Amino acid sequence: MKILFLALLFVPALATVGVLPAVASEAGYRLDRSPHDPNDLVSLQSGARVFVNYCLNCHGAQFMRFNRLVEIGLSESQIRDNLMFPVEKVGETMKVALGTKDGKEWFGVPPPDLSVIARSRGADWLYTYLRTFYRDPKTVSGWNNAVFANAAMPHALWTLQGERALEVLQVKSPAGHVAAEYRWSQVSPGALNAVQYDAAVRDLVNFLVYVGEPAGQSRKRIGVVVLFVLGVLFVFAYALKKAYWKDIH
Template sequence: MKKLLSIFALVGACLAALPAMAAEGGYPLEPAPLDTSDVSSLQRGAKLFVNYCLNCHGASMMRYNRLKDLGLTDDQIRQNLLFTGDKVGDTMTVAMPPKDAKAFFGAAPPDLSVIARARGNDWLYTYLRTFYRDDTRATGWNNLVFPAVGMPHVLWELQGVRVPKFAEVEEHGHKVQKLAGWEQVTAGKMSTQEYDQAAADLVNYLNWMAEPAQSRRKRLGVWVLLFLGVFAIFAWRLNAAYWKDVK
């Protein structure tokens, strides 16, 4: 038993250390302000996903008509979120052939069906907010979370063009470069606060898309736990009734 408890304690310590390890390994991640019960946020995120992400990335495990779970009708999906020729029951696939995508970007853009599970919500949120202009890159863009990224900043019109400002600080006897802030080169269509909210909406949708039934699963889980709790009481009393005459 002691050995088993030691193993559990070790696993718990490793899991608790994961966020710190991720932060030490690169740019520190910022917590994503997500709320999968916020239908308006999910709808805005779905619109951003279709208009900006689905041009290159696909979501082959997701069908357009699943967006009805977000309160949208077939007509709203058809009029606002479908490309020409697509049907409401189709999966969210991209028209760009993988061969062309590899030629353009060096590698085919990944499918985003479960990207929130693969990368994590905090990683995605920070990633979308740390693009900057870099003329040394073929795309003209770079990213603090994903250095030398092959993806251009598709939301640059919303955020505008920014470059990071670094300051030299001393840590443990060594001089290192630390991010001191951002310089806005050209303004975007959104303010900083509006863009941060848009990034949160998009990540909120990606998190929902990775498991559209998660809210229902959680609600069902509460009822299952309540049932098991009540059943445990009856089982306990029944057990007492069976053994009451046993001395």
């Protein structure tokens, strides 16, 4: 009984430290851990470029202003020349070219704003989602996705990844459990090889995480400073307490 209780305590503890495998997605596909690094400015810049070129035609990021991108090391002229349409001003937010009504008409579902997508779905989910599109003649778009079954979104990065096919096999383990086994195959090559493609998606996810909380990095830095200052104050407060109580004890 006691052991069972301890085990119950242990499981959430393990899950929090990340020892247990990543949480399975809706469809049961194992999520890959996103290798993004929020301190890597080059990666954030490349992610911003991918986002503007491949996602912004359908999705907006209405809480992100273009000129805020100076935070990830871009100059205003770089932002203007590389990331924006000539009509836009750098103080504008990342609005989408596509209207909600058209989006609904074309895809059945309007493409959602991606400002806080990394917070609602998580980086691992995004990293896996953007790498697991496959050809499926049964869907309207001709694409399907391993973690988001029947998503209305076509594979926006297919020119980079190429076309892939997915075969799901039901395999019986020696213990008698039936589990799905996923077999990927490349149907046609893309402009990038698998390693380069994973790196491009890592950068894009890095950018989406940044967009979800642009002040995230400074928040963490401030937190560390605050804890340090509190630590120093504690030493003085303790010395003072000792001095006050010296004669009483």
